[in-house]
Amino acid sequence: MGLGAQSQIKSIVINSVAPNLYVYQTFNTYKEVEYSANSMFLVTKNGVVLFDVPWQKSQYQELIDIFEKRFHKPLIAVFVTHFHEDRAGDLSFYKNKNIPTFATEKTNEFLKKEGKAVSEFVIKTGKTYKYGDEKFVPQFFGEGHTPDNIFIWFPKYKIIDGGCLIKSTEAKDLGNLGDANVEAWPKTIKKIMQKYPDPKLIIPGHDDWKKLGHLQHTIQLLEKYDEAK
Numbered sequence: 001m002g003l004g005a006q007s008q009i010k011s012i013v014i015n016s017v018a019p020n021l022y023v024y025q026t027f028n029t030y031k032e033v034e035y036s037a038n039s040m041f042l043v044t045k046n047g048v049v050l051f052d053v054p055w056q057k058s059q060y061q062e063l064i065d066i067f068e069k070r071f072h073k074p075l076i077a078v079f080v081t082h083f084h085e086d087r088a089g090d091l092s093f094y095k096n097k098n099i100p101t102f103a104t105e106k107t108n109e110f111l112k113k114e115g116k117a118v119s120e121f122v123i124k125t126g127k128t129y130k131y132g133d134e135k136f137v138p139q140f141f142g143e144g145h146t147p148d149n150i151f152i153w154f155p156k157y158k159i160i161d162g163g164c165l166i167k168s169t170e171a172k173d174l175g176n177l178g179d180a181n182v183e184a185w186p187k188t189i190k191k192i193m194q195k196y197p198d199p200k201l202i203i204p205g206h207d208d209w210k211k212l213g214h215l216q217h218t219i220q221l222l223e224k225y226d227e228a229k
């Protein structure tokens with residue numbers, strides 16, 4: 001890769017959504033259109049917990065450096081919400097740095113199939129994970145964007161990190177359906193609405209995340225897709 005290509009990579013964009021919880025965005029192109037990948041990190045007393053890795057591998061180290069510079073904390077854990085490039089990426093990078101990595105058994109099965117590094121630890125969905133004074137719950141409510149897509153619930157802040165299971169209100173279509181289950185997907189979204197009727201904020205996997213209504217919009221896109229079949 002020449003210098004030209006390198007310089008085209010956009011800088012990481014970081015926004016605070018709660019006292020210790022942040023959305024970070026990295027950028028890449030899919031079918032020649034540029035998208036953001038929206039992911040999160042939680043700053044705890046013990047260090048930073050990362051939810052999904054940057055979309056560009058060249059920015060893995062940059063993000064760790066940001067944690068050191070801005071928060072004076074090390075990265076202490078990486079949780080991934082499904083096996084795709086914009087979520088699990090290449091976990092060997094973190095393993096080589098002795099940073100614990102977490103994925104569900106299902107995600108690891110897919111990673112293995114693709115010849116990629118699996119996580120060191122297995123996520124137990126529905127379990128409350130505690131780091132310092134912060135907590136979160138990885139949840140699996142059913143298939144959708146992929147068979148292994150989980151989301152993260154932050155109980156203290158009432159925020160959901162939806163990953164690619166949730167489409168932005170800005171999204172015009174369902175995106176990459178290569179591994180999707182479009183029949184199960186609306187049911188999965190409705191389960192989230194029932195369990196968490198009043199979230200303060202939901203972060204979709206791509207595009208604008210600041211508005212509300214992502215869950216409803218995801219269902220609308222799925223209905224439109226179903227009618228067009």
Ligand SMILES: [Zn+2]
Binds near residue numbers: 084086205
């Ligand atoms: Zn995605």
